[in-house]
Amino acid sequence: MTAAGAASHTVHYGTVTDPVSRETIDTVVLTVFRNPHSFTGEDVVEISAHGGYFVAQRILTLLYANGARPAAPGEFTLRAFLNGKLDLSQAEAVADIIHATTERSHRASVDQLSGKLSRAVRSLRQEILDLCSLLELELDFSQEGIELADKNTVLSRLDTLERSIRLLAESYREGRIIREGIKVALVGRPNAGKSSLLNALLQEERAIVSDIPGTTRDTIEEKIVLEGIEFLFQDTAGLRESSDSIEVEGMRRTNKAIAAADVILFLLDGSIPLSNDDLEQYRTIAAQYAGSKTILWVFNKQDVRAEQGGMEIGTDPLWISCKSHAGLKELKETLVRLTIPGHDPSASSVTITNVRHRDALDRARHSILTARQAVAEELGGDFVAVDLHAAVNYLGEIIGLTTPDDILNNIFSNFCIGK
Numbered sequence: 001m002t003a004a005g006a007a008s009h010t011v012h013y014g015t016v017t018d019p020v021s022r023e024t025i026d027t028v029v030l031t032v033f034r035n036p037h038s039f040t041g042e043d044v045v046e047i048s049a050h051g052g053y054f055v056a057q058r059i060l061t062l063l064y065a066n067g068a069r070p071a072a073p074g075e076f077t078l079r080a081f082l083n084g085k086l087d088l089s090q091a092e093a094v095a096d097i098i099h100a101t102t103e104r105s106h107r108a109s110v111d112q113l114s115g116k117l118s119r120a121v122r123s124l125r126q127e128i129l130d131l132c133s134l135l136e137l138e139l140d141f142s143q144e145g146i147e148l149a150d151k152n153t154v155l156s157r158l159d160t161l162e163r164s165i166r167l168l169a170e171s172y173r174e175g176r177i178i179r180e181g182i183k184v185a186l187v188g189r190p191n192a193g194k195s196s197l198l199n200a201l202l203q204e205e206r207a208i209v210s211d212i213p214g215t216t217r218d219t220i221e222e223k224i225v226l227e228g229i230e231f232l233f234q235d236t237a238g239l240r241e242s243s244d245s246i247e248v249e250g251m252r253r254t255n256k257a258i259a260a261a262d263v264i265l266f267l268l269d270g271s272i273p274l275s276n277d278d279l280e281q282y283r284t285i286a287a288q289y290a291g292s293k294t295i296l297w298v299f300n301k302q303d304v305r306a307e308q309g310g311m312e313i314g315t316d317p318l319w320i321s322c323k324s325h326a327g328l329k330e331l332k333e334t335l336v337r338l339t340i341p342g343h344d345p346s347a348s349s350v351t352i353t354n355v356r357h358r359d360a361l362d363r364a365r366h367s368i369l370t371a372r373q374a375v376a377e378e379l380g381g382d383f384v385a386v387d388l389h390a391a392v393n394y395l396g397e398i399i400g401l402t403t404p405d406d407i408l409n410n411i412f413s414n415f416c417i418g419k
């Protein structure tokens with residue numbers, strides 16, 4: 001069959017036939033897109049076969065024999081980018097949509113694909129360019145002593161720009177959570193019930209639970225989604241003195257999980273009075289991470305609760321029971337309250353989820369600050385212009401106007417094949 005000469009957006013039914021043996025390989029449907037009205041902006045024909053590995057391979061082999069070649073990872077999106085159908089941040093959003101695992105990460109990538117971030121970046125870029133033109137115009141007239149831009153006005157425009165760029169860069173703190181989720185390390189002494197808590201949260205018997213202290217040797221990671229955000233719970237080996245080499249390795253992994261976590265859920269066995277060891281462990285972790293991570297202190301085994309008098313545990317600790325599931329709802333609510341960004345995800349503000357964008361914004365912001373200093377010190381318009389042009393270029397990297405080739409290649413090579 002042939003679709004040569006077919007109009008754009010038309011669908012054609014036919015058969016794929018081996019030209020040598022004249023054997024029918026499959027009945028298929030061809031969809032024709034004419035440039036520029038396709039995803040890549042080029043002429044595109046899509047072949048829909050019945051599926052199955054064998055048939056697809058036969059059709060592909062035939063196409064390769066006739067001059068086609070398989071697409072490289074991300075090649076379709078790269079072509080769409082090169083042909084101006086998408087800018088770079090939108091192209092990156094295509095990969096994010098495919099990898100989205102929660103409602104919020106999906107929404108953030110759809111927003112980015114729709115050009116929400118691009119528009120914000122373009123408008124910041126334009127404001128800097130406008131300021132540049134003004135300063136450059138002034139340079140031209142400087143001999144004649146004409147002042148077009150009053151120093152304070154320029155400073156205040158730079159301050160506004162700096163603030164907008166900073167706010168956008170800061171949204172990454174939230175964006176990273178949306179994209180990557182929140183890592184929660186379940187930590188505590190052997191037998192506290194860490195594995196039981198993982199199982200209770202998952203509602204399945206994922207980790208081995210036993211009354212033998214030191215049951216968990218390796219870290220186990222499982223996800224649950226709360227309020228549209230992924231929480232990655234890591235069950236770890238209980239912390240204690242041990243001479244067993246496997247257990248020691250397990251504890252090394254526990255410490256690694258603690259270092260990588262956003263939240264340390266310190267679980268205590270509430271069926272026995274809190275020991276000095278528990279306090280010691282808690283203090284060690286708190287001393288190291290109190291500023292950088294959320295630390296939650298939770299008592300387990302409420303069903304067989306022992307009196308916990310005379311200890312320094314600060315605010316009301318949470319009590320749960322992995323056996324009766326008491327307190328689990330409150331525990332989840334606490335996790336959500338402490339970690340999920342408060343603001344309404346449907347709000348119109350832009351959230352960046354990509355570390356590359358955050359870095360470019362940081363660089364742009366520093367250039368604006370340097371420019372501001374040059375203005376404040378009256379160093380002269382050309383100094384200011386250099387920094388402002390640098391800021392324009394850094395912002396351009398986000399949308400692909402000034403992105404170095406190696407970075408472009410890296411972005412697209414991380415795409416899936418066929419996208």
Ligand SMILES: Nc1nc2c(ncn2[C@@H]2O[C@H](COP(=O)(O)OP(=O)(O)OP(=O)(O)O)[C@@H](O)[C@H]2O)c(=O)[nH]1
Nearest residue numbers: 190191192193194195196210214215216238322323
């Ligand atoms: N009564 C009661 N027993 C519990 C509760 N949670 C856990 N247990 C018991 O406590 C024991 C230890 O539980 P695990 O979940 O294996 O404890 P762990 O903290 O993972 O221990 P390690 O892997 O050895 O570090 C098991 O016998 C559980 O059945 C609870 O809420 N109530």
Ligand SMILES: [Mg+2]
Nearest residue numbers: 194195215216
């Ligand atoms: Mg365990």
